[in-house]
Amino acid sequence: MFEFEKNFTKEKLELLSKSRNEPQWVLEKRKKAFDAFQALNWPTKQEEDWRRTDFSPLEKSNFDLNRFLNSSKFITNGSASLTTSGQPTAQFSAQLLQSDSESIFSGEAEFKSSKIIFTDLDSAIKNHSEILSKYSDLINPNDGKFLAFNKAFWNKGMLLYVPKGVTVSLPLYHQLNLKSSGWGVFPYTIIIAEPNSKIILVDDYTSQEQKDWAFSDALTEIYLQRDAQLIYVNSQRWSGNVYHLLRQKAKLEANAQLITLTVNLGSQKSRSEIETELAGSGASAYIFGLTIGNGQQTFEQHTLQDHKAPHTTSDLLFKTALLDSAYAVYSGLIKVEKQAQKTDAYQANRNLLLSDKAKADTLPKLEILANDVRCTHGATVGPIDPEQFFYLISRGIEDKVAKQLLIEGFFDEVLGRIKENGFKDKIKEFLEEKIVE
Amino acid sequence: MSKEPILKIEDLHVAVEGKEILKGLNLTINKGEVHALMGPNGSGKSTLAYVLMGHPKYQVTSGRVWYKGEEILALKPNERAKKGLFLAFQYPTPIPGVTVMNFLRAALKAVQGKEIPAKDFLKLLKEKMKFLEISDQFSNRYINDGFSGGEKKRHEILQMAILEPEMAILDETDSGLDIDALKTVAKGVNRLIGPNLGILLITHYQRMLNYIKPDFVHVLVDGKIVQSGGDKLALKLEELGYDWTVEKTETLSVEK
Numbered sequence: 001m002f003e004f005e006k007n008f009t010k011e012k013l014e015l016l017s018k019s020r021n022e023p024q025w026v027l028e029k030r031k032k033a034f035d036a037f038q039a040l041n042w043p044t045k046q047e048e049d050w051r052r053t054d055f056s057p058l059e060k061s062n063f064d065l066n067r068f069l070n071s072s073k074f075i076t077n078g079s080a081s082l083t084t085s086g087q088p089t090a091q092f093s094a095q096l097l098q099s100d101s102e103s104i105f106s107g108e109a110e111f112k113s114s115k116i117i118f119t120d121l122d123s124a125i126k127n128h129s130e131i132l133s134k135y136s137d138l139i140n141p142n143d144g145k146f147l148a149f150n151k152a153f154w155n156k157g158m159l160l161y162v163p164k165g166v167t168v169s170l171p172l173y174h175q176l177n178l179k180s181s182g183w184g185v186f187p188y189t190i191i192i193a194e195p196n197s198k199i200i201l202v203d204d205y206t207s208q209e210q211k212d213w214a215f216s217d218a219l220t221e222i223y224l225q226r227d228a229q230l231i232y233v234n235s236q237r238w239s240g241n242v243y244h245l246l247r248q249k250a251k252l253e254a255n256a257q258l259i260t261l262t263v264n265l266g267s268q269k270s271r272s273e274i275e276t277e278l279a280g281s282g283a284s285a286y287i288f289g290l291t292i293g294n295g296q297q298t299f300e301q302h303t304l305q306d307h308k309a310p311h312t313t314s315d316l317l318f319k320t321a322l323l324d325s326a327y328a329v330y331s332g333l334i335k336v337e338k339q340a341q342k343t344d345a346y347q348a349n350r351n352l353l354l355s356d357k358a359k360a361d362t363l364p365k366l367e368i369l370a371n372d373v374r375c376t377h378g379a380t381v382g383p384i385d386p387e388q389f390f391y392l393i394s395r396g397i398e399d400k401v402a403k404q405l406l407i408e409g410f411f412d413e414v415l416g417r418i419k420e421n422g423f424k425d426k427i428k429e430f431l432e433e434k435i436v437e
Numbered sequence: 438m439s440k441e442p443i444l445k446i447e448d449l450h451v452a453v454e455g456k457e458i459l460k461g462l463n464l465t466i467n468k469g470e471v472h473a474l475m476g477p478n479g480s481g482k483s484t485l486a487y488v489l490m491g492h493p494k495y496q497v498t499s500g501r502v503w504y505k506g507e508e509i510l511a512l513k514p515n516e517r518a519k520k521g522l523f524l525a526f527q528y529p530t531p532i533p534g535v536t537v538m539n540f541l542r543a544a545l546k547a548v549q550g551k552e553i554p555a556k557d558f559l560k561l562l563k564e565k566m567k568f569l570e571i572s573d574q575f576s577n578r579y580i581n582d583g584f585s586g587g588e589k590k591r592h593e594i595l596q597m598a599i600l601e602p603e604m605a606i607l608d609e610t611d612s613g614l615d616i617d618a619l620k621t622v623a624k625g626v627n628r629l630i631g632p633n634l635g636i637l638l639i640t641h642y643q644r645m646l647n648y649i650k651p652d653f654v655h656v657l658v659d660g661k662i663v664q665s666g667g668d669k670l671a672l673k674l675e676e677l678g679y680d681w682t683v684e685k686t687e688t689l690s691v692e693k
């Protein structure tokens with residue numbers, strides 16, 4: 001089905017691993033994933049979950065591995081955030097900026113003494129294999145062709161490891177910024193938060209516009225051990241030539257707290273799957289999504305709130321604003337297993353259509369096997385309120401600016417529900433950039 | 438004072454959802470004049486306000502409207518506002534998520550045609566809010582969201598004070614206000630009244646006219662102005678009710 005598949009052979013995989021000087025155990029993991037990849041079929045439109053996914057940009061494209069064959073050069077930059085007068089301007093405790101061939105790290109003093117590991121995956125393999133070999137199995141490669149593909153051929157990646165009880169005062173920032181054309185990037189992100197740790201990470205994908213199609217197949221695994229707290233923002237601001245897939249899975253142990261925010265702004269076509277497993281009693285997850293589409297963009301978002309333990313909470317709010325001929329589809333499942341009594345599970349999907357040609361479909365689903373649960377779900381699709389619009393334009397505000405204000409207002413609820421403020425300016429910046437486009 | 442019309446309405450017919458509401462309305466307001474428009478509920482006062490501002494729901498079936506000599510019925514609401522037309526809404530719409538501050542800044546930028554430095558804007562906002570006895574935190578609230586009746590009306594006048602229109606239509610800006618709030622709002626309006634501002638003061642009660650002196654009073658009944666006069670007319674209406682304007686003789690002949 002995909003022409004590029006011929007570039008991704010077992011020989012290529014061995015070459016990739018070798019040129020990156022990976023230890024044997026990494027190659028073995030890649031090979032296991034490759035076997036799964038070969039055994040699985042590409043999903044087709046006949047499958048319910050893939051019915052709306054348009055593969056056409058991928059079919060004829062010829063991504064190859066050579067571009068990212070070698071591991072990136074790792075550069076430590078010290079602290080990048082002091083002004084000439086020596087005043088700290090830090091928005092972040094540490095930053096990791098990955099481009100095509102480099103990864104540049106800078107961190108504040110507080111971060112450096114914290115024992116947190118925040119590095120690209122190649123460096124992590126070299127220096128922290130004892131951690132990686134223990135984790136990195138949350139997503140099973142047998143669960144899907146594209147997952148297996150990432151796990152076999154991942155060529156960018158990141159590890160965040162927060163030891164027991166550790167926290168830093170500011171968020172962390174990771175950026176993947178790609179410039180070359182015709183690439184295929186397969187980022188693999190692993191986040192491990194040990195008991196009682198607390199951290200905020202903004203993970204940002206961005207690229208320069210190219211004429212050839214590019215393909216991003218991303219995987220994120222999040223381990224939250226008991227009483228750990230994490231805010232994880234994944235923002236894709238890929239250029240318009242990118243076809244983007246993301247699979248994120250978080251597993252929460254007892255009393256762990258996750259806030260996850262998926263920001264979808266870029267790429268021509270994107271599909272994300274956000275899975276949250278509440279595995280330990282008392283775990284809670286707040287699952288947010290912010291999407292803005294314009295032009296011909298399409299967004300497909302799937303979520304799973306998987307309650308496996310009693311006294312767990314999940315609260316999901318996905319908001320999408322669509323302009324021009326943009327299209328979005330949301331499908332979300334709340335699953336409450338038999339033993340997960342006293343569960344609270346909420347799900348809401350709100351879509352704002354700013355043009356007659358924009359369209360959104362929303363498909364909420366419930367699967368509840370426990371009998372003592374509180375569960376609600378709701379979905380709306382609608383245009384902007386004409387009275388609100390009139391109020392704004394009656395004050396001289398241009399139609400376009402009025403719509404921008406209403407979009408910002410529409411999204412404000414999501415950011416307003418997160419108490420931590422440290423990362424919000426960055427997100428608002430991303431949104432603003434897209435809104436005024 | 439030179440009698441230069443700022444707003445001229447000629448034989449205006451307006452329909453909402455196919456139903457005729459205004460049935461041939463004529464009115465001329467000169468620069469510097471305050472006109473009060475009174476009338477019973479449902480007579481079409483708000484309809485006139487909306488149609489002057491260009492609300493898409495109200496269809497002009499015939500008639501013409503000039504603002505500063507230019508026909509405006511074909512203009513979009515934001516074009517009218519930029520030319521100096523302003524409507525203080527009877528029922529301002531809540532807009533959750535959009536702060537008063539961001540809104541006012543965008544509006545001032547649009548009306549002035551250029552960005553105002555943040556510092557200057559904050560200074561202006563603070564000064565106007567103080568004059569209208571509005572607390573500082575108010576500007577961080579969402580537009581009309583959870584506002585009390587009085588807050589809504591003050592917010593309308595705050596917008597007027599910041600945007601400095603040349604023709605303002607105030608639609609029942611007095612309703613729902615206690616006497617102190619009414620005085621504050623009237624103070625805000627009076628401060629703006631001058632030789633260049635025209636005001637159409639829509640009100641259901643005579644009360645507001647104790648604080649803002651009209652030059653003329655008009656009575657709207659069933660989509661038509663049935664009576665016009667000086668400020669004494671308002672007192673007479675207060676005393677005799679609107680029925681009097683419709684069937685003068687009959688009402689006056691009723692004796693105790």
Ligand SMILES: Nc1ncnc2c1ncn2[C@@H]1O[C@H](COP(=O)(O)OP(=O)(O)O)[C@@H](O)[C@H]1O
Binds near residue numbers: 481484
């Ligand atoms: N948006 C609207 N939709 C339907 N009917 C309306 C609308 N606005 C006004 N009307 C009708 O027009 C008539 C006049 O209303 P309005 O102009 O609000 O009167 P007033 O402001 O004098 O009380 C009423 O019968 C009202 O029901």
Ligand SMILES: [Mg+2]
Binds near residue numbers: 609
């Ligand atoms: Mg009215």
